[in-house]
Amino acid sequence: MTARIIDGRERAHRLRAKIKDTVSSFKQDGLGTPGLAVVLVGSDPASEVYVRSKLRATEEAGIQSFSHHFEDTVTQADLLAFVERLNTDPAVHGILVQLPLPAHIDKLAVINAIAPDKDVDGFHLENVGRLATGQPSFIPCTPLGCLMLLREELGDLRGRVATIVGCSNIVGHPMAELLLKNECTVLIAHEYTRDTGALVRQADIVVAAAGVPGLIKADWLKPGACVIDVGINRVAAPEKGLADDGAPKTKLVGDVDFAAALAVADAITPVPGGVGPMTIACLLLNTVDAFCTQAGRAKPACLAA
Numbered sequence: 451m452t453a454r455i456i457d458g459r460e461r462a463h464r465l466r467a468k469i470k471d472t473v474s475s476f477k478q479d480g481l482g483t484p485g486l487a488v489v490l491v492g493s494d495p496a497s498e499v500y501v502r503s504k505l506r507a508t509e510e511a512g513i514q515s516f517s518h519h520f521e522d523t524v525t526q527a528d529l530l531a532f533v534e535r536l537n538t539d540p541a542v543h544g545i546l547v548q549l550p551l552p553a554h555i556d557k558l559a560v561i562n563a564i565a566p567d568k569d570v571d572g573f574h575l576e577n578v579g580r581l582a583t584g585q586p587s588f589i590p591c592t593p594l595g596c597l598m599l600l601r602e603e604l605g606d607l608r609g610r611v612a613t614i615v616g617c618s619n620i621v622g623h624p625m626a627e628l629l630l631k632n633e634c635t636v637l638i639a640h641e642y643t644r645d646t647g648a649l650v651r652q653a654d655i656v657v658a659a660a661g662v663p664g665l666i667k668a669d670w671l672k673p674g675a676c677v678i679d680v681g682i683n684r685v686a687a688p689e690k691g692l693a694d695d696g697a698p699k700t701k702l703v704g705d706v707d708f709a710a711a712l713a714v715a716d717a718i719t720p721v722p723g724g725v726g727p728m729t730i731a732c733l734l735l736n737t738v739d740a741f742c743t744q745a746g747r748a749k750p751a752c753l754a755a
C-alpha cells in the first residue's frame with residue numbers, strides 16, 4: 451500500500467481562486483475592497499519569505515495589502531501605537547503581526563492590542579476564548595487549513611481518534627479545539643509526554659506539529675491513518691551538494707518520517723506542498739471574513755469552511 455499524497459498546493463489554489471472571484475464580485479457590487487496589513491519586525495529570513503508569500507497571495511486575490519517593516523530595534527511602545535493606528539484605519543480589515551517577534555517585545559501584548567474583529571490570525575485572547583467556548587471566532591490559519599484538508603479527505607470526522615503532537619498556541623492548542631468541535635476524541639502529546647508513540651498508535655488522524663524533523667516514525671502509525679504534517683524544518687542535504695559558502699545545501703522536511711510513513715498511512719501531506727500553502731490561503735479567507743463582518747454582511751456561502 452502507498453499512501454495518497456494530499457496536495458495542499460492544489461487545494462490552496464482552488465480556495466484562492468474562489469476568494470479572488472468573491473473579492474472581484476465585492477468590487478463589482480460597489481461594496482469596496484478588503485484590506486490586509488502585514489507587520490514584520492526584524493529580518494528573520496524565514497519570516498521574510500512567509501511575509502513575501504502572504505503579500506503576493508493577497509495581491510493576487512485582489513485584496514489590498516499594506517506592508518509595514520520595522521527594524522528589530524523598534525520599541526514595544528512604538529509597535530503598540532502602530533497597531534492602534536491600524537485598528538482605526540477603515541481601509542484595513544485584517545491585521546497580522548508576523549511571529550516570532552524579537553525577544554524584547556512582549557508578543558502577547560502586541561497580539562492582544564489588535565482589534566479582535568481585525569485579528570485574522572485568530573491569536574487574540576478574545577478569539578482564543580471564543581474558539582474554546584464554541585462561539586464564532588477567527589480560527590488560526592494553519593489549524594483551519596489542516597481541518598479543511600482533513601474534511602476533504604475523510605468527510606465527517608465524528609468519533610475518530612485524533613492525536614496532535616505539539617501544543618503551541620499557533621497550531622496544537624487551536625487544532626485540538628477544532629477537532630473536539632468536530633466530535634473527535636483528541637489526544638495531545640507534548641515534550642514531556644512519556645510515550646508519544648503510544649498516543650500516535652491509537653490515532654485515525656495524526657497532526658504532527660512539534661518542529662522536530664522525522665520525530666514521527668512509521669511504526670508509530672496505525673495502518674490507514676490520515677497524517678497531517680505541520681512541521682517545516684530546514685535540514686542539511688549533503689546529497690544536493692554544496693552551497694556557495696561551502697556548506698551543504700539544505701532542504702525542508704516535516705516532523706514525520708515521510709518516506710517510511712507512505713507504506714503505512716492511508717493519506718499524508720508532504721512538506722513542502724502540504725499545510726504551508728493552506729496557511730496562506732486561510733489568511734485570505736479570514737481577511738474576507740473580517741471584511742464581511744465589519745460590513746455587517748454574511749460571508750459568501752461558497753467560502754464556508
Ligand SMILES: Nc1nc2c(c(=O)[nH]1)N[C@@H](CN(C=O)c1ccc(C(=O)N[C@@H](CCC(=O)O)C(=O)O)cc1)CN2
Pocket residue numbers: 499500503546547548549550571591592620682702721722723724725726727729730
Ligand atoms: N502571525 C503569524 N506568524 C506565523 C504563523 C502564522 O500563522 N501567523 N505561522 C508560521 C509561519 N507561516 C506563516 O506565517 C507559514 C509557514 C510556512 C508556509 C509555507 O507556505 N511553506 C511552504 C514552504 C515554504 C518554503 O519554501 O520555505 C510549504 O510548506 O510548502 C506559509 C506560512 C510562523 N509564524
